[in-house]
Amino acid sequence: MSNPSADTTAVSRPLRRRPPLAEAVVQSLATAIVLGEHPPGTALPSAGVLCDRYEVSRTVIREATTTLAEKGLVATRQGWGTVVLDQDQWSLLDPLVLDALFQREDRLVFLDNLIEIRTTLECAMAARAAGRIDDAQAAALAAKLEELAALRDDATAYARADIEFHELIHRASQDAFGRAIVSNIQGKALRSPQYNGDPTREDIELTHRAHARVAAALLARDADAAADAMREHITSSWARRRPADAGDA
Template sequence: MSRPSADTAGVSRHTRRRPPLAAAVVRSLATAIVLGEYPPGTALPSAGELCDEYEVSRTVIREATTTLAEKGLVATRQGWGTVVLDQEQWSLLDPLVLDALFQREDRLVFLDNLIEIRTTLECAMAARAARCIDGAQAAVLASKLDELASLRDDPTAYARADIEFHEIIHRASQDAFGRAIVSSIQGKAVRSPQYSGDPTREHIDLTHEAHARIAEAVISGDPEGAEDAMRSHITSSWERRRPHVTTEE
C-alpha cells in the first residue's frame, strides 16, 4: 500500500523530537483515510508496519489509533486489526476530518452542502441579531461596514474583514451553537481555493452592497429583512464564485 503523501505530515527523523508524535501520525492517517488511500472496510497496516513507516514507538501508534477511533474513522476488529469505517460514522465536524474533506476531488459536493448549512444557520442568526443587537454592537457593525468599504481594492484584506463582519452578527445573535458550527466548518473551507474564489472588483462591489443591506436590516431591527438579505448574499456570492463543472458525454 502506498505511503501517505508528504503534505499529510509524515514523521521524519528530524521531527521525532517534536511532541506530540501521535498528533502528527493522526493527521497523516486521518488525511489518508478521508482521501481514500485506505478505503472503508480495509485494514490499516499493522502496528509494526506503522512503527516502521513513521519511525515511532508502538505506544505512539496505539495513541494515534485511539484518537482515530474517537473521530469515528477506524475501529479495532478481532482478527482483522484496525479497520477503516464508512464515512457515515466519521465525525465530520472534527477539524482534521473537515480539513481533509475539503482536499478531496469531490469537495464541491461538501462545499455546496456547507453553503446550505451556512444559509440555514446564518439567516436565522441575522434575524436574531436584528432582535437582540444593542447600541454598542450596532456601532461595531457599522464601523466594520465602513472598514469594508475602504478595502474594496484589496481582495485579501476584504476577505478577512468580511469574516469579521459576519462574526459580529453571529455574536449579536447570541446563538452560541450556530456560531460554533459555522466557525468550525467555514474555518476549514476558506483554505479551499474553490470556496474563496478569485473575486474581481465588480464581485467585491456586489458583495459590499449585500453587506450594506444586511447591516441596515440588522441595525434597524428588521428580522425578516435581515434574514432575506443574508440569504440573498450567501447564495448569490456562492453562485458567482462556484466553479462550473462540465461533464463529457
C-alpha cells in the first residue's frame, strides 16, 4: 500500500508548484497586453511558442490563458486561437490590470480618472463618517493627526501615516464597497511616481493643514464640511504633484 501513496505524493508536488508558474505567466502576458504589445483583435502566440518562451508545460499555459480570460483580456475563438479583447472588456479594477495601466505612457489619463473616483467616493465616505464616527474612532483620528504633525520632516513616514489617516475615516464611514474600491485602485497607483510625486516640506505642510481641516469637520460631526474639506484636500494635493507639462497621449 505504500507505493500508491508514494505515487500520489510524487504527482501532487508538481501540482502545488504550478500555480506560481501560472501566475508568473499571467502577470507577464497581462502586462504585455495592457501595454499594447499584443493589440486588441490579434492572437496571442500559440501554446507551443508560449511554452518555449516561459519554459513551462502546456497545462500551465492553459491555466494562464484561463485566468487572462477571467480578467476580460482574452477570449478563445475557434480558428483564431486566444484573441486579445478590446480595453472596454478588461476588468480594469483587477490588480494586475491596474498595475499594468499605471505603467503605460498614457497613465496620467488613468491617474486623473482615479483622482475623480477617489474624490467622489472619499467625499461621500467623509460625510458618512461624520454622522457615524464613535468616540473611540474620534480619539484614534485625533491621535493620528498628532502623529502626522510629528512626521512632517519625514516624507516617507508621513505618507504611510497619511494612508492610515484616510483608512480610519473609511472605517468610520462603514462603507465597505467604497473602502474596498479606493484601497484597490490607490494601492496600485501608489507605485506610480506620477501619483506619489516628490513632496517638499512645504507640500507636506499644505497636506497637513488639509488633514487638520478634514479631522476638525469629522470631530465636529459636520457632514457637509467633512465632504468639502476632503474634496479640497484630494484635488489640491493632486494639482500640486501632477506634472504640469503632462500630455494625455
